[in-house]
Amino acid sequence: MDKSISDAVELLYKGAKMLSQHCLDCKMPLFKHEDKIICPSCKKEFKMDENGNVKPLTKKIKNNEKINKKEENIFYKTNELNNILKDKLYFLIKEMKNCNDVNKLEYYICLSLKLIDLIERLSKL
Numbered sequence: 779m780d781k782s783i784s785d786a787v788e789l790l791y792k793g794a795k796m797l798s799q800h801c802l803d804c805k806m807p808l809f810k811h812e813d814k815i816i817c818p819s820c821k822k823e824f825k826m827d828e829n830g831n832v833k834p835l836t837k838k839i840k841n842n843e844k845i846n847k848k849e850e851n852i853f854y855k856t857n858e859l860n861n862i863l864k865d866k867l868y869f870l871i872k873e874m875k876n877c878n879d880v881n882k883l884e885y886y887i888c889l890s891l892k893l894i895d896l897i898e899r900l901s902k903l
């Protein structure tokens with residue numbers, strides 16, 4: 779709280795105007811500085827409509843959320859692929875355990891190596 783008060787004082791010193799509206803999150807009085815409405819405590823930016831109601835400025839945050847969701851999606855898919863490949867690798871190794879046919883073994887090993895390579899490449903995505 780002390781920090782936000784000193785930040786508020788600094789804003790006033792810079793020529794910001796204290797508004798009658800309060801931050802929706804921390805209830806600190808909002809400040810208008812260079813056409814921006816800011817909360818000195820949580821550093822959030824707000825906008826005011828014609829009726830003097832403040833709303834958080836969400837445009838930038840929304841875009842970030844979209845990017846985060848996209849990243850999450852890629853992560854989730856990569857993880858899922860990884861699990862499938864590891865499942866197949868496990869299956870191949872189990873098959874090898876009971877296999878005494880050299881040709882088949884060679885085939886399994888070759889497939890396993892490809893799978894390991896794929897898993898490795900996937901982890902670099």
Ligand SMILES: [Zn+2]
Nearest residue numbers: 801804817820
């Ligand atoms: Zn705040």
